[in-house]
Amino acid sequence: MSQGLTLHVVGAGIAGLAAALEAAARGHAVTLHEATGFAGGRARALPDGGDNGTHVLLGANTAALDFLERIGARHRWIEPEPGSLPVYDLATGRLRQVALDPRRWRDPARRPPGMTWPGFLAVLRAGLPWQGGTVAEAFARHPVLLRGFVAPLVLAALNTDPAEAGVAWLGPVLRRLARPGAGRLLVARDGLGPDLVQPALAALGRQGVRLQLGHRLRGIERQGGRATALVFGDGAVPLDRRTAAILALPPWEAARLLPGLAVPAQHAPILNLHFAHATGGPPRFLGLLGGAAQWVLLRPGAVSVTISAAGGQASDALVPVVWSEIRRVALAAGLPGPWPETPPPCRLVREQRATPLHGVERAGPPRLRPLRHLALAGDWMAPGLPATLEAAVRTGRRAGQAFG
Ligand SMILES: Cc1cc2nc3c(=O)[nH]c(=O)nc-3n(C[C@H](O)[C@H](O)[C@H](O)COP(=O)(O)OP(=O)(O)OC[C@H]3O[C@@H](n4cnc5c(N)ncnc54)[C@H](O)[C@@H]3O)c2cc1C
Numbered sequence: 001m002s003q004g005l006t007l008h009v010v011g012a013g014i015a016g017l018a019a020a021l022e023a024a025a026r027g028h029a030v031t032l033h034e035a036t037g038f039a040g041g042r043a044r045a046l047p048d049g050g051d052n053g054t055h056v057l058l059g060a061n062t063a064a065l066d067f068l069e070r071i072g073a074r075h076r077w078i079e080p081e082p083g084s085l086p087v088y089d090l091a092t093g094r095l096r097q098v099a100l101d102p103r104r105w106r107d108p109a110r111r112p113p114g115m116t117w118p119g120f121l122a123v124l125r126a127g128l129p130w131q132g133g134t135v136a137e138a139f140a141r142h143p144v145l146l147r148g149f150v151a152p153l154v155l156a157a158l159n160t161d162p163a164e165a166g167v168a169w170l171g172p173v174l175r176r177l178a179r180p181g182a183g184r185l186l187v188a189r190d191g192l193g194p195d196l197v198q199p200a201l202a203a204l205g206r207q208g209v210r211l212q213l214g215h216r217l218r219g220i221e222r223q224g225g226r227a228t229a230l231v232f233g234d235g236a237v238p239l240d241r242r243t244a245a246i247l248a249l250p251p252w253e254a255a256r257l258l259p260g261l262a263v264p265a266q267h268a269p270i271l272n273l274h275f276a277h278a279t280g281g282p283p284r285f286l287g288l289l290g291g292a293a294q295w296v297l298l299r300p301g302a303v304s305v306t307i308s309a310a311g312g313q314a315s316d317a318l319v320p321v322v323w324s325e326i327r328r329v330a331l332a333a334g335l336p337g338p339w340p341e342t343p344p345p346c347r348l349v350r351e352q353r354a355t356p357l358h359g360v361e362r363a364g365p366p367r368l369r370p371l372r373h374l375a376l377a378g379d380w381m382a383p384g385l386p387a388t389l390e391a392a393v394r395t396g397r398r399a400g401q402a403f404g
Pocket of ligand 1: 013052057272377390
């Protein structure tokens with residue numbers, strides 16, 4: 001197929017936004033179809049302007065950072081903790097500064113807990129290709145390192161408990177984190193709406209991409225190895241040599257539309273608690289060990305807490321527990337207050353299928369183009385990479401290039 005096609009991108013999550021941007025930049029006439037009334041998918045602003053959940057990017061996420069550059073939003077993602085990350089251990093009451101660059105671990109004060117020579121060798125081993133078993137098994141002899149460094153990394157990057165997480169998923173993460181600057185940690189300065197989704201939509205608008213919200217793809221007609229039409233509620237769009245489609249959908253929706261497609265079957269939730277609490281000072285980001293909460297993001301209007309792989313935890317009973325954990329780290333780190341004992345109003349957002357579960361069983365993703373006139377994108381489509389914004393952007397960009 002040559003350039004200058006009509007391309008229908010289905011799904012306005014980050015993969016779909018990246019696919020539409022890439023395809024439009026290559027000279028195709030692009031329409032972006034989204035089932036809901038908003039763009040962003042699993043990385044979106046809620047109606048009140050807050051984020052569904054805190055999203056962190058690392059320096060290693062080169063495709064995602066390049067996407068931010070292309071939509072003119074790179075400057076809006078800031079490093080709240082340049083150099084080292086404050087990590088508070090609720091069990092010991094100790095606040096550490098863990099260097100984000102492994103070369104600075106030579107300084108014992110900046111080293112992750114348990115990062116002895118044998119522990120470091122276990123990390124190097126886990127980073128080798130073809131490792132099998134779970135992360136917990138791989139670090140069974142290094143419990144301090146597992147609790148204080150590996151588990152938080154695995155929960156953040158794989159959204160899977162180390163007892164279930166496949167060490168083969170951790171390997172690529174570790175290899176990418178070894179590069180200079182890879183550990184730099186970035187968050188949206190004001191939120192996913194103003195710092196990601198709105199700039200992306202503005203960039204697409206400048207490229208002439210048509211956005212159709214509330215336009216759910218109901219079915220795909222196919223004949224032999226070809227996709228022949230996209231079926232929406234208001235009619236069908238025929239696909240042919242000059243008109244193609246990119247499905248940038250979550251795995252369960254891709255499988256519904258393309259029966260027989262091999263997709264991840266299990267998913268893991270993420271729970272976020274957003275406390276309406278005004279703090280002074282610039283955004284901050286802190287880690288917590290040994291409690292319910294894992295990460296705390298402070299922005300001027302809210303304190304947000306992330307609980308990855310959030311098994312059964314969804315009840316309001318968590319609110320006072322998490323708030324008391326926030327208070328402890330805030331007081332220990334001397335964060336500008338006040339930090340009253342009573343929790344401020346809190347909104348819980350539970351994303352039940354936040355990402356696939358990154359377990360030991362690991363089938364590769366399906367082909368980029370399972371049918372003629374049709375390509376696939378989505379965070380679950382990146383070979384070897386866990387499902388994150390980086391994977392969503394990479395697969396979106398690849399699908400946007402699939403038709404020339
Ligand atoms: C709470 C939370 C925190 C996270 N934190 C991080 C983080 O810190 N760092 C990180 O890198 N990643 C993080 N992630 C993961 C990241 O958000 C996802 O990997 C990424 O957003 C997935 O993008 P996607 O475009 O592949 O899929 P989606 O975001 O699921 O987009 C798919 C889109 O398709 C639409 N759609 C579905 N069906 C149809 C249909 N039939 N017709 C038309 N449209 C349809 C959906 O409404 C959606 O807009 C987090 C996820 C969650 C939920």
